[in-house]
Amino acid sequence: MNRRRFMQSAVSAAIAASLPANRSLGAILSGSGGVNADVNAITGDGAEVTLQRAAVKELGDALRGNLLLPGHEAYEEARRVLNPSIDRHPALIVQPKGIADVKDAVDFARESNLLVAVKCGGHSPSGKSTCDGGMMIDLSLLRSTRVDPGRRIANVSGGSWLGDMDHDTMKFGLVTTAGTVSHTGVGGLTLGGGFGRLARRFGLAVDNVLGVELVTADGRFVRAYPDENPDLYWGVRGGGGNFGVATNFKFRLHPMQREVFGGDIGFPMSEARRMLRFYAEFSTQAPDELYLDGGLVSIPGGFSGVYMHACYSGDKRNAEKVIAPLRAAGTPLFDTIGPMDYVAMQRSGDISDPRARGTYMKSGFTAEISSGMIDAIVDGWQEHPDRGMYVIWQHAGGAINRIAADATAFAHRYVTHDTLFLMDWAVDIDPAPHIKWLREYFATVEPFTSGFYTNDVMESSQTMVNRNYQGNYERLVELKNRYDPTNLFRLNANITPTA
Numbered sequence: 001m002n003r004r005r006f007m008q009s010a011v012s013a014a015i016a017a018s019l020p021a022n023r024s025l026g027a028i029l030s031g032s033g034g035v036n037a038d039v040n041a042i043t044g045d046g047a048e049v050t051l052q053r054a055a056v057k058e059l060g061d062a063l064r065g066n067l068l069l070p071g072h073e074a075y076e077e078a079r080r081v082l083n084p085s086i087d088r089h090p091a092l093i094v095q096p097k098g099i100a101d102v103k104d105a106v107d108f109a110r111e112s113n114l115l116v117a118v119k120c121g122g123h124s125p126s127g128k129s130t131c132d133g134g135m136m137i138d139l140s141l142l143r144s145t146r147v148d149p150g151r152r153i154a155n156v157s158g159g160s161w162l163g164d165m166d167h168d169t170m171k172f173g174l175v176t177t178a179g180t181v182s183h184t185g186v187g188g189l190t191l192g193g194g195f196g197r198l199a200r201r202f203g204l205a206v207d208n209v210l211g212v213e214l215v216t217a218d219g220r221f222v223r224a225y226p227d228e229n230p231d232l233y234w235g236v237r238g239g240g241g242n243f244g245v246a247t248n249f250k251f252r253l254h255p256m257q258r259e260v261f262g263g264d265i266g267f268p269m270s271e272a273r274r275m276l277r278f279y280a281e282f283s284t285q286a287p288d289e290l291y292l293d294g295g296l297v298s299i300p301g302g303f304s305g306v307y308m309h310a311c312y313s314g315d316k317r318n319a320e321k322v323i324a325p326l327r328a329a330g331t332p333l334f335d336t337i338g339p340m341d342y343v344a345m346q347r348s349g350d351i352s353d354p355r356a357r358g359t360y361m362k363s364g365f366t367a368e369i370s371s372g373m374i375d376a377i378v379d380g381w382q383e384h385p386d387r388g389m390y391v392i393w394q395h396a397g398g399a400i401n402r403i404a405a406d407a408t409a410f411a412h413r414y415v416t417h418d419t420l421f422l423m424d425w426a427v428d429i430d431p432a433p434h435i436k437w438l439r440e441y442f443a444t445v446e447p448f449t450s451g452f453y454t455n456d457v458m459e460s461s462q463t464m465v466n467r468n469y470q471g472n473y474e475r476l477v478e479l480k481n482r483y484d485p486t487n488l489f490r491l492n493a494n495i496t497p498t499a
């Protein structure tokens, strides 16, 4: 538990301790004396709406979890998302403690026609998990992992973080694919795809989903499994948060040793072009057990050069041999690759102070890292003391490519790498010129990409989003028409209903 979350739960615990046993924590958390006044809010279409005090109070009283209104300390914490550039104020925040609370929140939002945001880990770069004037459904109290080692499955609650899941499954010598930062939400990552250090071996997170349970826009609890609502089971594996609030994910687990072989290696910027060419070839031919991110990095006051991050999760007797060509490819400036605990590696990219730096990113999927792409990256690279720059290929391919494009809603089965252009800056500078520069730089590389990862996208038109679902789009629209015809869940890579 990090410091922020600890403080939040400590506040709740202190308040709970002072309550008579029969008082609702939700009502108290909505302000001293409960809900004091009508609440001004925004509908999904952006119209203003007034929520009657009595109705809001009724919602708070019905919850086992919390209802947070502006002015409360816990509200300030809950409304935030990872990206500090996003500063939105929902009219109300519901923190469900169970499915019943999720149903109450969804029913209230639908009946009041509210704009709805669903937050799990809060990592959406564009801040899709928060909103101004609507209802945020903050799933932070729904965090648990139940491992069934015999059947090699894990049931993971819809508000869990990746680190929760890795920690609990690895205890049994079992894993499933998760992303590379442990405080990312299982909810957002999985529903949109889910790349990570094990995806080349075991497929994307969605490829390991055996079923999802969710509360749909009409307030129903629906099971999406291969034999129960199979269309929805198909759609939630890549269709994002379009179909409801996922309360539980059932994952397939795989046996894996705890110790992997990996770490970081850096080469001088003077070797950029040659090393990126090496990376393109080496990563494309790598065994599925080797995950290798690579690219260019410039950290103000820190390392600037070619950076690669490796995780070899196969038989440890082969590890040195698999990594050897990488070590021999150039003159490493540093090399931390060696035996490492998998769960520790999964935490190694965590952000200790997310409030300190603003972020911006552009990205696109790549089926081949061509010489032209490498030239565009190296020729356009410009360092600046005010910005951190990371042009990184996240390694894909392997098992991801062996699944048909229409087997799940995630269509981009050709992806060998996700090309990420990331930038960060100290929050006290004006990022506008840097963002402009990054956009122009990425525009020179974008022609070498094909489609994009909806989970990474910060800005895109509805037409681009529609097109990005590729051949699966029509089927997704049919599902959206069936499960969310009024587009209650619209803050996502939205599939606009046509019904």
Ligand SMILES: Cc1cc2nc3c(=O)[nH]c(=O)nc-3n(C[C@H](O)[C@H](O)[C@H](O)COP(=O)(O)OP(=O)(O)OC[C@H]3O[C@@H](n4cnc5c(N)ncnc54)[C@H](O)[C@@H]3O)c2cc1C
Residues within 6 Å of the ligand: 081, 082, 117, 118, 119, 120, 121, 122, 123, 124, 125, 128, 129, 130, 139, 158, 159, 178, 179, 180, 181, 183, 184, 185, 186, 187, 188, 189, 190, 191, 192, 193, 194, 195, 196, 240, 241, 242, 244, 245, 246, 247, 455, 456, 491, 492
């Ligand atoms: C630092 C960082 C590292 C990342 N690393 C990776 C990586 O290694 N691999 C990778 O694939 N992606 C990665 N991503 C992208 C990541 O997949 C997306 O940001 C994803 O949206 C994060 O999920 P979340 O639950 O934290 O986000 P949130 O912001 O909480 O949610 C994003 C959206 O997901 C939906 N959602 C979330 N939970 C639920 C739920 N339970 N039910 C219904 N809808 C829900 C909502 O529509 C919401 O708007 C990374 C992002 C960041 C910022």
